[in-house]
Amino acid sequence: xxxxxxxxxxxxxxxxxxxxxxxGVVPEYDGAWTPAAVGKARLVARLRERGYTLAHIKRxxxxxxxxxxxxxxxxxSNGETYTRAEAVYLTGxxxxxxxxxxxxxxxxxxxxxxxxxxxVLNYVGAAIKAGLPREAMMQIARVYLxxxxxIADAEVRLVHLYLHEPLMRAGGSADEMARAMLNVAEGLLPxxxxxxxxxxxxxxxxxxxxxxxxHMETELAAEHEEIGRMRVAxxxxxxxxxxxxxxxxxxxxxxxxxERFLGNVTATLPDGARVIKTIGDEVMVVGPxxxxxxxxxxxxxxxxxxxxxPRAAVHYGYARYRDGDYFGREVNLAARVQAQSGEGxxxxxxxxxxxxDSQLRFEPLAPVRLRGFSESTEMFRALVAGPRA
Numbered sequence: 001x002x003x004x005x006x007x008x009x010x011x012x013x014x015x016x017x018x019x020x021x022x023x024g025v026v027p028e029y030d031g032a033w034t035p036a037a038v039g040k041a042r043l044v045a046r047l048r049e050r051g052y053t054l055a056h057i058k059r060x061x062x063x064x065x066x067x068x069x070x071x072x073x074x075x076x077s078n079g080e081t082y083t084r085a086e087a088v089y090l091t092g093x094x095x096x097x098x099x100x101x102x103x104x105x106x107x108x109x110x111x112x113x114x115x116x117x118x119x120v121l122n123y124v125g126a127a128i129k130a131g132l133p134r135e136a137m138m139q140i141a142r143v144y145l146x147x148x149x150x151i152a153d154a155e156v157r158l159v160h161l162y163l164h165e166p167l168m169r170a171g172g173s174a175d176e177m178a179r180a181m182l183n184v185a186e187g188l189l190p191x192x193x194x195x196x197x198x199x200x201x202x203x204x205x206x207x208x209x210x211x212x213x214x215h216m217e218t219e220l221a222a223e224h225e226e227i228g229r230m231r232v233a234x235x236x237x238x239x240x241x242x243x244x245x246x247x248x249x250x251x252x253x254x255x256x257x258x259e260r261f262l263g264n265v266t267a268t269l270p271d272g273a274r275v276i277k278t279i280g281d282e283v284m285v286v287g288p289x290x291x292x293x294x295x296x297x298x299x300x301x302x303x304x305x306x307x308x309x310p311r312a313a314v315h316y317g318y319a320r321y322r323d324g325d326y327f328g329r330e331v332n333l334a335a336r337v338q339a340q341s342g343e344g345x346x347x348x349x350x351x352x353x354x355x356x357d358s359q360l361r362f363e364p365l366a367p368v369r370l371r372g373f374s375e376s377t378e379m380f381r382a383l384v385a386g387p388r389a
Contacts, residue, residue: 006033010041020044025057027174040066064168064177081112090118091125097134104142143324151196159184229320233273233290233352234334235297237265237312238282240343245308261310264303270296276325286326290316290352294360294382297346313338314382316351336370337379346382353380361385 007014017033020026025044029037043066047057060066082090087098099109101124105117113121120141127137163184167177239245239261246254258281265283266275273287273296287293297312304310315337317330333349341347353362361383367376 001033023054064174091121233293235285235314236338239308240311241308242281290355309344311341311345313347315349350378
């Protein structure tokens with residue numbers, strides 16, 4: 001690139017680029033504006049926008065703290081942008097859908113759409129033309145974005161923790177660190193698409209199978225039921241006393257306990273059930289069968305008989321499915337019931353008891369007025385069926 005082309009790509013003047021080279025904050029420049037030099041200049045520009053001085057940037061560069069930023073060189077862009085009107089015309093989508101996709105991608109109403117946003121709009125439009133309702137496609141796109149965000153965040157953090165920081169502690173030069181980071185990224189990036197594709201196919205087959213079986217085992221919703229509402233068993237589980245364990249034994253020991261707990265959760269899930277989300281040591285699980293989900297919760301307690309033991313609650317009711325998650329009154333009720341449970345307890349509500357059979361027995365507890373609910377809730381402690389005491 002010429003100095004003018006590089007300045008345009010970075011968004012600064014040619015004089016600013018020359019000054020950055022003189023100050024040593026763009027050591028990748030060696031008489032020519034290569035992709036590496038332009039990539040570093042873009043990083044410097046972003047840091048300057050955030051208020052960092054050239055002295056701060058120079059010191060961070062010399063220490064190798066900015067080596068990870070060099071990876072952006074691998075993501076080429078032609079810089080082409082589109083107005084909202086152009087996107088509507090070229091994709092065939094309506095203006096509202098274009099705006100919703102842009103907002104989902106974090107693009108403000110006054111900002112142009114970049115090439116990535118334009119391609120996403122093309123995919124959304126193709127799915128809608130193939131017959132998928134617009135609202136369903138928008139939810140799928142949001143779920144994709146959430147999942148890919150988690151994947152990208154994990155990739156960056158793990159490479160930083162397990163490669164970048166050890167290299168800095170070893171005292172290598174900034175150039176050596178940058179080359180090591182680029183080598184890893186160049187090896188990892190080509191593997192990601194086929195790996196994700198294979199995992200997607202495998203899990204898609206798994207959930208198609210579950211959906212087919214689920215249709216055989218459940219009644220069709222009544223005609224007046226809203227699309228997106230379904231009757232499901234909802235479970236919340238966590239480790240009683242986890243916070244105290246962290247204070248007493250330290251983060252690493254507590255993390256080992258949580259990993260064992262979450263491993264037991266996923267390894268013992270009944271057919272049709274899946275983990276919806278985890279927050280620290282708490283997990284939310286949804287499935288079609290309240291009996292199976294209650295038996296699963298009891299099994300967790302058997303697998304972890306020592307402190308801190310799991311505690312759980314199971315409820316059965318209608319929830320709204322949206323963006324890969326479940327919402328509504330019944331979900332909130334399940335969470336409130338779980339908050340009432342003690343170490344080793346599995347609490348359930350009346351609908352779970354009514355759906356159960358001889359596999360389980362239940363000990364009635366005093367009704368409780370749960371926070372946020374106007375009426376008292378009947379609760380029961382679930383027990384494995386057997387001789388009564």
